[in-house]
Amino acid sequence: MGFSQHLLILPILLPMAAGAILLLIEERRHGVKAGINIVATALLLVLACGLLRLADTGDAAGDAMTHTYRLGDWAPPFGIVLVLDRLSALMLVLASVLAAAALVFSLARWHKAGPHFHTLFQFLLMGVNGAFLTGDLFNLFVFFEVLLAASYGLMLHGSGTFRVRAGLHYIAINLAASLLFLIGVSLIYGVTGTLNMADLATRIPDVAAENQALLAAGAAILGIAFLVKAGMWPLCFWLPSAYMAASAPAAALFAILSKVGFYVLLRLTLLLFGEGAGPLAGLGSQVLLIGGMATIAFGAFGVLASQSLGRLAGYSILVSSGTLLAAVGLGDHAVVSGAMFYVVTSTLTVSALFLMIELVERAQEPGANLLTVTMEAYGDDIEPEAEDEEEVGVALPGALAILGICFGCIGLLLAGLPPLSGFIGKFALINAIFNPDGLGSATGGPDSIGWILTALLILSGLAALLAMMRTGIRTFWAPLEVIVPRVLVVEIVPIILLIGLCFLLTIQAGTVMRYTDDAAQALHEPRSYIEGVLPGPGQTSGVSTP
Amino acid sequence: MMELTLAIAIGCLTGSGVWLLLRPRTYQVVIGLSLLSYAVNLFIFSMGRLRVGAAPVLEGAGTVNPADYADPIPQALVLTAIVIGFATTALFLVVLLAARGLTSSDHVDGREP
Numbered sequence: 001m002g003f004s005q006h007l008l009i010l011p012i013l014l015p016m017a018a019g020a021i022l023l024l025i026e027e028r029r030h031g032v033k034a035g036i037n038i039v040a041t042a043l044l045l046v047l048a049c050g051l052l053r054l055a056d057t058g059d060a061a062g063d064a065m066t067h068t069y070r071l072g073d074w075a076p077p078f079g080i081v082l083v084l085d086r087l088s089a090l091m092l093v094l095a096s097v098l099a100a101a102a103l104v105f106s107l108a109r110w111h112k113a114g115p116h117f118h119t120l121f122q123f124l125l126m127g128v129n130g131a132f133l134t135g136d137l138f139n140l141f142v143f144f145e146v147l148l149a150a151s152y153g154l155m156l157h158g159s160g161t162f163r164v165r166a167g168l169h170y171i172a173i174n175l176a177a178s179l180l181f182l183i184g185v186s187l188i189y190g191v192t193g194t195l196n197m198a199d200l201a202t203r204i205p206d207v208a209a210e211n212q213a214l215l216a217a218g219a220a221i222l223g224i225a226f227l228v229k230a231g232m233w234p235l236c237f238w239l240p241s242a243y244m245a246a247s248a249p250a251a252a253l254f255a256i257l258s259k260v261g262f263y264v265l266l267r268l269t270l271l272l273f274g275e276g277a278g279p280l281a282g283l284g285s286q287v288l289l290i291g292g293m294a295t296i297a298f299g300a301f302g303v304l305a306s307q308s309l310g311r312l313a314g315y316s317i318l319v320s321s322g323t324l325l326a327a328v329g330l331g332d333h334a335v336v337s338g339a340m341f342y343v344v345t346s347t348l349t350v351s352a353l354f355l356m357i358e359l360v361e362r363a364q365e366p367g368a369n370l371l372t373v374t375m376e377a378y379g380d381d382i383e384p385e386a387e388d389e390e391e392v393g394v395a396l397p398g399a400l401a402i403l404g405i406c407f408g409c410i411g412l413l414l415a416g417l418p419p420l421s422g423f424i425g426k427f428a429l430i431n432a433i434f435n436p437d438g439l440g441s442a443t444g445g446p447d448s449i450g451w452i453l454t455a456l457l458i459l460s461g462l463a464a465l466l467a468m469m470r471t472g473i474r475t476f477w478a479p480l481e482v483i484v485p486r487v488l489v490v491e492i493v494p495i496i497l498l499i500g501l502c503f504l505l506t507i508q509a510g511t512v513m514r515y516t517d518d519a520a521q522a523l524h525e526p527r528s529y530i531e532g533v534l535p536g537p538g539q540t541s542g543v544s545t546p
Numbered sequence: 547m548m549e550l551t552l553a554i555a556i557g558c559l560t561g562s563g564v565w566l567l568l569r570p571r572t573y574q575v576v577i578g579l580s581l582l583s584y585a586v587n588l589f590i591f592s593m594g595r596l597r598v599g600a601a602p603v604l605e606g607a608g609t610v611n612p613a614d615y616a617d618p619i620p621q622a623l624v625l626t627a628i629v630i631g632f633a634t635t636a637l638f639l640v641v642l643l644a645a646r647g648l649t650s651s652d653h654v655d656g657r658e659p
Contacts, residue, residue: 138623145630152637161648165656168572168645171638172654175579176567178634179586182627186586186620190593195619 004054008069008082010047011092011129014040019122027115034107037118041099044125048092055089056515065522066532068135076533077199081135083533086519087340088132091263094344095128095256097501098351101494105355106249108491113158113247120157124150124253131260135533137185137195137222140264144181144229148174151257154250155242166245173238177228184222191215198533201271201526205278216283219272223265223284230261231321232288233295240302240314243354251313251354255347258317262324262343266336269328270523282331289329289449293456295322300460303467309357312467313350316414319460320346326453327429332436337520338428341513345421345505349413352498356410359403359492360475362485399487404476406492409499411468416461421505426461428513430454548596552588559585570659572642572652576635583631587624594620 018040025033054067069082103121111117127147134140152174155167189195191211192203207215224235231239239258243251265288273283299318306312320342327339413422433450446454505512522528559581566578594617602618604610642652649656 138626142626142630145634149634149637152634152641156641156644159644161656164641164645164648168641168654168656171634171641172567172575172579175634175638176582178630179579179582182586183589186590186593186623189620189623190595 005067005069007047007051007054008067008084008133009071011044011051011133012082012126014044014047015122015126015129019119019126022119022122023116030112033118034111037103037121038107040122041096041103041125044129045093045096045100048089048096051084052089052093055084055086056518065518066529068533075535076135077194077196080139081196081533082133083135083197083529084133085522085529085532086515087263087267087523090340090344090515090519091132091256091259092129094259094347095125095132097498098253098256098347099125101351101355101498102249102252104494105252105491108488110158110247110249114156116153117157120150120153121253123147124154126150128256128260132263135197137188137197137200141178141181141185144260145178147257147260148178151254154253155246157250158247163245163247166241169238170242173228177225180221180228181225184218184220184225187214187218187221191218196533197268197271198530201277201530202534204272204280205276207278207280209279212280216280219268219280219283222268223287226261226264227291227325228261229258230265230325231258231295231318232291232325233298233318233322236295236298236318236321239318240311243314243317244308244310248355248358251310252351255317255351255354258321259324259343259347262321262328265325266328266339266523269331270336271526271529274331274524274526276526285329285331287329288325289453292322292324292326292329293453295319295325296456296460298322300456300463303460303463306467309353309360309471312471313353313357316350316353316464319464320350323429323457323460330433330453332432333520333524334432334436335429336523337513337516338425338432340516340519341421341428341505341509342425344512345413345425345502348498348502348505349410349422352406352495353410353414355491355495355498356403356406359485359487359495360407360471362487399492400476400484402492402496403485403487404472406495406499407468407472407476409502411465411472413499413502414461414468415465416457417465419506421502421509422461424506424509426457430457548598549592552592552596556585556588556592559588570653570655572645572654575654576638576642579638580635583627583635587627587631590620590624590627592620594618 018036022033022036025036055065065085067084068076069084070076071080071082074080099121106117124147127143127145127150130143131140131147134143152167152171155170156163185195188200191207191214192200194200194203204215228235243254246254269283269285269288273280273285275281277283296319299315299322302315302318303312306315323346324339324343327335327342409420413420416422416426433446433454563578563580563582563585566574566581569575569578597616600614600616602616602621604612604615645656646652651657653659
């Protein structure tokens with residue numbers, strides 16, 4: 001095991017250490033805390049990019065693209081493993097990019113709006129990274145709980161009646177979902193006698209016929225826990241109000257949380273119930289496909305019906321979740337590759353939109369600045385002088401013009417119109433539905449489900465376009481007295497960077513698609529994952545089912 | 547007999563838990579979640595198969611027959627689940643108190659219907 005293999009544990013250890021140190025620093029020393037958080041997040045971003053390179057180039061042996069890290073050097077079916085492949089590396093980079101943007105944005109004011117913002121921020125990153133890296137189901141549960149517990153705190157950051165009320169629902173639903181998670185995990189363990197994902201994949205084809213129903217039930221219950229997280233209709237009613245109530249940087253970071261659900265579903269569906277899974281192959285893919293399409297439709301109606309921009313962003317998350325779930329349901333290699341491109345661009349877009357909302361609302365109603373209200377509600381720990389001091393920060397000249405351009409770009413990205421990367425993501429998906437074997441190999445068009453999905457994808461883009469145009473006209477053109485909002489440079493820079501990344505994705509689409517193609521290829525050949533994790537073929541039979 | 551007793555106990559706990567979870571008062575929701583987590587803990591435990599008088603830890607050196615021992619993994623899982631469930635319930639209680647203080651109502655929607 002070379003030094004580079006130890007890098008795998010760092011995305012979990014680094015936020016944990018940073019969060020723990022931040023916990024010990026006095027709450028008033030905002031500067032020190034922010035500094036530590038910035039350093040940790042920047043290191044994490046560099047680390048994630050390094051891991052992306054590692055996952056893409058492979059080790060000295062050449063072909064092994066699945067990197068594993070054995071904790072305590074115990075052999076995998078017994079010990080705990082971390083697994084890095086192209087998909088998890090991509091999600092790690094995405095999470096750290098969002099974290100960096102949300103953190104920079106929060107430095108304007110939000111990080112002072114409540115206690116332990118930086119600590120919770122780092123612990124959330126620890127949970128997210130752990131969930132992307134872990135190689136067994138029970139650790140997935142543990143990391144899920146870590147990220148959920150941190151997200152409960154961040155959700156309530158800034159306090160206020162609205163947040164606490166929405167947070168109450170959010171916590172209750174996620175606690176119930178965690179219990180379903182446990183039931184599913186223990187049923188799967190009861191049937192197969194293992195929790196290691198790779199080991200599970202080798203054992204599922206051999207499960208006795210009388211136990212298959214039990215295993216399917218366990219997997220379905222487990223799936224519900226992830227579908228709640230990913231926000232599939234009809235398990236998604238909590239999502240728009242929770243994300244709307246969260247403070248801007250927290251909501252921008254939460255955009256990755258629903259993608260954690262997508263990641264786990266994609267990983268487990270293709271690994272455990274892929275083509276080689278015997279009688280249980282393709283379990284649940286119909287549910288994901290139909291449910292995903294229902295989610296797109298529900299999200300599109302919600303986007304159209306939204307009066308406030310926050311709710312619109314919440315429903316946009318549902319649209320992107322639905323698209324991704326339907327893609328997992330189709331399970332085709334090219335579709336999954338397109339979905340991975342789409343997940344990057346849609347997460348960056350929605351995150352930028354969540355950051356944008358606060359600035360745009362400042363232009364609409366300066367009196368109803370949510371932050372000042374919550375600051376008062378939060379009360380004594382904040383010295384008013386500190387806020388005044390912050391107000392002297394560098395304000396942005398020409399704020400309205402820049403805001404308008406950013407808003408327009410986000411609208412184009414959400415709607416999936418050219419020339420930005422939202423278009424490429426949707427085009428890749430629709431192209432894969434029409435030509436499963438690549439461009440130009442049309443085989444008489446897709447089946448009816450494919451047509452409906454294509455129609456939904458295009459119509460949901462239209463709905464997003466209409467809603468964004470309506471809000472844009474109301475905000476930037478319609479007001480008789482234009483209020484020029486006070487926008488600090490640190491608030492607009494992360495938004496511009498996120499949109500800039502989408503531009504970069506558009507220009508570098510070929511490189512990114514090559515990467516997602518390879519990742520989808522690897523997901524469809526679980527053998528390489530299994531052989532990467534387990535010591536060798538034929539040595540997998542460890543503990544027998546009791 | 548042991549299996550039947552445990553199954554009935556899990557069923558009762560789950561049933562009452564779900565009913566309480568659907569009630570409109572926050573305190574009922576907390577108690578419902580606690581009952582559900584007890585039921586889930588028992589369920590995880592029973593997934594290692596019910597055994598009487600079997601140790602979960604292998605003793606002595608040499609070859610041992612795993613069938614003589616209880617499965618230790620579900621017991622370890624239960625411990626983790628208990629700790630996590632305890633922590634999240636405590637956290638939920640804090641939020642409940644905050645909601646009670648801010649909205650002066652213990653209804654889950656923050657206002658009386």
